[in-house]
Amino acid sequence: MAEIIAIASGKGGVGKSFFAANLAMSIANKGESVLLVDGDLGGANLHNFVGLKAPGKSLYNFIREKLPIEDVILKTPANVDFVGGAGDVLGMAHINNFEKLKILNYLKRTKYRFVVLDLGAGTSYNMIDFFNFSEKKLLIMTSEPTSIENSYGFLKVSIYRKIEKYLMGDKRFENICKKLRSRSMNYQKVFDILDDLGQIDTAVKDKVGHLIGNYKVGIVLNMLKFKKELNIFYGFENVSKKYLGISIEKIGFIPYDIGVSDNLKRLLPYYNNVVDKNYRDFFDDVRDCVFEKL
Secondary structure, eight states: OOEEEEEEOSSSSSSHHHHHHHHHHHHHHTTOOEEEEEEOSSSOOGGGGGTOSSOOSBHHHHHTSOOOGGGGOBOOTTSSEEEBOOTTSTTGGGOOHHHHHHHHHHHHTSSOSEEEEEEOSSOOHHHHHHHHHSSEEEEEEOSSHHHHHHHHHHHHHHHHHHHHHHHTTOGGGHHHHHHHHOSSSOOSSHHHHHHHHHTTOHHHHHHHHHHHHTOOEEEEEEEEOSGGGGHHHHHHHHHIIIIIOOOEEEEEEEEOOTHHHHHHHTTOOHHHHOSSHHHHHHHHHHHHHHHHHO
């Protein structure tokens, strides 16, 4: 059974796909078998980061044309196996629940030790469910205020979705589920949800509290330019604990490198072609931290 590592972000442009591709290359460099999957069904571009001009066969062929998953796996110049997304196919961004489960179940049963799943930005149900299904969860952010705000929003929706799925089907909790989806009545703190659950069923409250306590997410700060930006880690950690009740694992940071754009323009996989070895070491350190902390 493969271990799925989901890479997500609250907004686009924070280097999520860049990070996913280089993490996969770093895992392969360690001697582990790894499959890199573009899970962005509405704007796939991960193939560019592993040296491919076009994704070729993709999840579209697997889902809609029912090709075996093995038939859509491509070899890449980055020395990692790859499954492309389907960003230019009408309706692919809105796959149904059966199609979503088919993707997840097949990825889980692949021959690879690890699957690195690069998710689309934002808080669609599909992206959130992909994220929650994965054994290891990573959120990529930068020091920009919009990235920080959207990263918190992504985590909030993810944990609330986890709670909602646990409560769904029990009519006693219909009002709580309704409030989880409501902007005007939405819970500001996860502890308020637990209080409401406790008034209905203390056993369920305890189970949801356990679910929240075991929800582990790693944070990577990308495109770091100044050392003082590391303070964002601590502020984000404190807010997440205070309002969402979850502990953030500070996985690491990636310094800004102008060479990233140059490599991308030439379709050169960054990890395998970076001039400064220190940048490759950063990815190896982050990789090891992911294995140890998540």
